[in-house]
Amino acid sequence: MTEHHFYEPRNGHRTVPGLAHDPLNAIVAPRPIGWISTLSAEGVRNLAPYSFFSLYNYRPPIIGFTSTGWKDSVANVTATGEFVWNLATRDLAEAMN
Numbered sequence: 001m002t003e004h005h006f007y008e009p010r011n012g013h014r015t016v017p018g019l020a021h022d023p024l025n026a027i028v029a030p031r032p033i034g035w036i037s038t039l040s041a042e043g044v045r046n047l048a049p050y051s052f053f054s055l056y057n058y059r060p061p062i063i064g065f066t067s068t069g070w071k072d073s074v075a076n077v078t079a080t081g082e083f084v085w086n087l088a089t090r091d092l093a094e095a096m097n
């Protein structure tokens with residue numbers, strides 16, 4: 001028998017028995033981690049991991065990341081118009097996490 005679950009995201013996954021965690025966060029996995037580095041308007045350096053990131057196009061080159069709230073990386077990008085996308089490789093994984 002095939003096991004399946006169904007939920008309405010607007011009602012939350014906890015309304016469904018057996019769905020302890022939100023499946024949307026795990027349904028595309030594994031995801032490489034973008035380690036987003038930015039500078040604040042005052043020049044303070046910032047580095048933060050984002051799993052919601054991707055390469056969207058190559059001509060023109062478009063990369064992006066998604067923040068689940070107004071975080072420092074977003075504030076810095078808004079202030080400076082720039083970010084650097086760094087790939088968190090295996091040897092950096094523990095430090096990144």
Ligand SMILES: Cc1cc2nc3c(=O)[nH]c(=O)nc-3n(C[C@H](O)[C@H](O)[C@H](O)COP(=O)(O)O)c2cc1C
Pocket residue numbers: 033046047048049050051052053066067068069071072073074096097
């Ligand atoms: C592996 C990993 C992946 C993450 N991915 C995201 C993400 O895609 N979007 C997000 O908003 N936060 C993500 N976070 C949480 C942010 O890294 C965390 O909120 C961080 O403090 C944001 O830093 P900032 O405020 O300097 O930008 C992730 C954390 C970890 C450890």
